[in-house]
Amino acid sequence: MTQSISQEVLQSVRWAGESVDLLDQRLLPEETVYLRLTTPHDVWEAIRELKVRGAPAIGIAAAYGVVLGILGFEGNSKELAAEVRNHADYLATSRPTAVNLFWALDRMKAKAAVLAESEAPVSDAIGAMIAEALLIQSEDEETNRLIGEHALTLFEDGMGVLTHCNAGGLATAKYGTALAPFYLALERGISLKVFADETRPVLQGARLTAFELQRAGVDVTLICDNMAGHVMSKGWIQAVIVGTDRVAANGDVANKIGTYSVAVLAKAHGIPFYVACPLSTIDLSTPTGADIPIEERHPDEVTAGFGKRTAPEGIAVYNPAFDITPHEYVTAIITEKGIVKAPFSEGLKKLF
Numbered sequence: 001m002t003q004s005i006s007q008e009v010l011q012s013v014r015w016a017g018e019s020v021d022l023l024d025q026r027l028l029p030e031e032t033v034y035l036r037l038t039t040p041h042d043v044w045e046a047i048r049e050l051k052v053r054g055a056p057a058i059g060i061a062a063a064y065g066v067v068l069g070i071l072g073f074e075g076n077s078k079e080l081a082a083e084v085r086n087h088a089d090y091l092a093t094s095r096p097t098a099v100n101l102f103w104a105l106d107r108m109k110a111k112a113a114v115l116a117e118s119e120a121p122v123s124d125a126i127g128a129m130i131a132e133a134l135l136i137q138s139e140d141e142e143t144n145r146l147i148g149e150h151a152l153t154l155f156e157d158g159m160g161v162l163t164h165c166n167a168g169g170l171a172t173a174k175y176g177t178a179l180a181p182f183y184l185a186l187e188r189g190i191s192l193k194v195f196a197d198e199t200r201p202v203l204q205g206a207r208l209t210a211f212e213l214q215r216a217g218v219d220v221t222l223i224c225d226n227m228a229g230h231v232m233s234k235g236w237i238q239a240v241i242v243g244t245d246r247v248a249a250n251g252d253v254a255n256k257i258g259t260y261s262v263a264v265l266a267k268a269h270g271i272p273f274y275v276a277c278p279l280s281t282i283d284l285s286t287p288t289g290a291d292i293p294i295e296e297r298h299p300d301e302v303t304a305g306f307g308k309r310t311a312p313e314g315i316a317v318y319n320p321a322f323d324i325t326p327h328e329y330v331t332a333i334i335t336e337k338g339i340v341k342a343p344f345s346e347g348l349k350k351l352f
């Protein structure tokens with residue numbers, strides 16, 4: 001059951017003791033509404049319907065979704081581990097591309113397995129599972145701050161930086177990945193001019209990145225996706241930085257649809273193209289971008305987004321939510337452990 005409650009802090013997701021408070025990002029920027037989620041299905045639906053979105057935020061929400069499924073569980077810790085696996089496997093069906101969803105769920109299953117081995121009393125085991133989900137969220141906050149520090153070394157005062165989609169605080173526990181350096185730059189008096197692609201069809205750039213950055217006081221200019229090449233040709237962009245939903249072992253990057261086009265334009269203009277992500281988004285078990293499942297979403301996102309029909313009824317629609325940027329177009333991958341440059345296969349392995 002979900003209900004709306006008011007909240008001051010603009011945090012994408014928060015554990016509330018026996019429920020999850022989740023910011024309904026579909027309603028931003030006009031409305032700030034927190035939903036109170038109480039079941040794993042509530043969380044599954046929130047992820048599927050983009051009430052919560054962004055790879056790390058999805059993983060955090062899913063971890064809490066597992067916890068919601070085991071509150072009050074009666075049995076032993078081995079039976080609890082089986083219950084955790086059931087809820088995790090269900091939540092894993094919500095969206096296919098962001099590896100953080102599976103990374104977080106695997107981490108919760110592994111924790112439950114350790115607790116089962118130790119034959120911990122089930123009430124202690126449930127407490128430990130709650131603590132693990134909270135740790136996933138708190139670690140992500142610190143990770144993003146470190147990503148921001150490393151990314152900021154790549155930017156100079158007065159630079160124009162373009163970003164695509166939303167890889168900010170709303171997509172993570174806090175700060176964001178690609179947007180983290182913008183917040184740090186502001187704190188340190190380094191002036192960056194950010195250009196945010198609106199990012200059709202769901203407009204995460206217009207509705208979320210522009211909202212987040214404007215609210216923080218960052219110099220941000222909103223552009224339509226088809227303007228990226230134009231602003232680059234005018235010399236207004238000295239770097240591009242984006243988030244990602246999954247980095248393959250060879251450095252190929254899955255990210256919001258339109259990212260590949262931006263990467264090709266950046267290369268054509270000799271502009272560095274940076275990808276910011278935590279290690280939890282790097283998937284060494286996926287060899288290349290061709291092996292990353294690309295989510296296809298409902299045609300209405302394209303033809304009737306936000307309630308206004310903008311195409312004829314029944315028109316054929318192709319609506320992939322992500323695309324793959326080959327590693328050849330990536331200048332560097334910025335993580336909490338530092339900046340990785342080509343050859344990515346070697347550099348990424350060394351992070352672990």
Ligand SMILES: CSC[C@H]1O[C@H](OP(=O)(O)O)[C@H](O)[C@@H]1O
Nearest residue numbers: 053054055167171243244255256
């Ligand atoms: C920091 S991960 C952000 C990443 O997730 C977004 O996808 P979605 O809004 O569909 O969850 C987009 O690809 C962002 O770059």
